[in-house]
Amino acid sequence: xxxxxxxxxxxxxxxxxxxxxxxxxxxxxxxxTTYSKIKDQExxxxxxxxxxxxxxxxxxxxxxxxxxxxxxxxxxxxxxxxNTARLILSSLSTEEAFDAIVxxxxxxxxxxxxxxxxxxxxxxxxxxxxxxxxxxxLEKIDNTHNTIREEALSGLLILGFNKPAxxxxxxxxxxxxxxxxxxxxxxESLKML
Numbered sequence: 001x002x003x004x005x006x007x008x009x010x011x012x013x014x015x016x017x018x019x020x021x022x023x024x025x026x027x028x029x030x031x032x033t034t035y036s037k038i039k040d041q042e043x044x045x046x047x048x049x050x051x052x053x054x055x056x057x058x059x060x061x062x063x064x065x066x067x068x069x070x071x072x073x074x075x076x077x078x079x080x081x082x083n084t085a086r087l088i089l090s091s092l093s094t095e096e097a098f099d100a101i102v103x104x105x106x107x108x109x110x111x112x113x114x115x116x117x118x119x120x121x122x123x124x125x126x127x128x129x130x131x132x133x134x135x136x137x138l139e140k141i142d143n144t145h146n147t148i149r150e151e152a153l154s155g156l157l158i159l160g161f162n163k164p165a166x167x168x169x170x171x172x173x174x175x176x177x178x179x180x181x182x183x184x185x186x187x188e189s190l191k192m193l
Contacts, residue, residue: 002048002059009044017061019046028061029082031071032090032165036172036192037063051082060086066136067094073134077126079119088112091164093171098136101127111164149174152185161193169193 005028007021014035019026028046030038038044046061047068060082062068067089074085074097088097091112100108101124109120149170156166169192173185180188 001050004045004047005059005061006043006045008042009038012038017046019044019061026059028059029086030061031067031086033067033093033168034061034063036168058082064094066098069134069136070094070097070131073127073130074123077123079122084114084119087114093168096164096167098131102131104128148180148182148185151182152189155182155186156189156193165193 005019005021005026007019007026009017010020010025011018012035014030014032016027016029017038019028028048030046034046038046046063047065049060049062049068049071051058051060060068060071062071071085071089074080074088075082080088088109092100092108096108099105104124106117106120106124109115109123110117115123152170153163153166156170157163166189169189170185172192173180173188177184177188
């Protein structure tokens with residue numbers, strides 16, 4: 001029914017935003033990935049997934065189309081509801097979740113709070129072929145041999161931050177500035193955590 005909403009951001013929280021569109025305030029549930037992507041923008045365009053239940057009508061918003069598509073696929077899996085799908089997309093980036101499913105990395109999915117072995121396997125079995133055929137365009141970041149990233153990751157993990165959130169922050173900083181020092185990378189990442 002809705003494809004996207006474009007308006008001014010009235011309120012922003014890690015789990016939802018209030019978006020003023022033509023004088024109407026829409027409460028839109030979001031993932032942490034979307035929360036980090038919209039930053040402090042005043043006017044935003046958010047891609048919508050509209051859910052109608054017996055007891056509620058809910059809007060789920062995403063900063064980009066690939067995240068919305070992956071959310072739509074996740075909620076088709078038996079036992080994975082909207083909150084579980086949002087939790088997966090909050091703990092893992094769209095690229096990480098897509099890769100975990102396509103590469104059958106159940107351990108990555110199980111690292112998400114509330115996802116057990118059976119659910120992880122069900123997600124992989126149900127979605128692996130669908131995602132490979134879907135043609136979802138993902139932005140790949142090659143940080144596999146980035147020693148600065150690894151050292152910053154290690155330092156932030158020692159400080160007690162959880163790994164998925166730290167990796168997301170590091171990748172975001174490295175996207176905007178690939179020639180940053182370790183100290184700068186840690187400082188910028190801390191601002192996002």
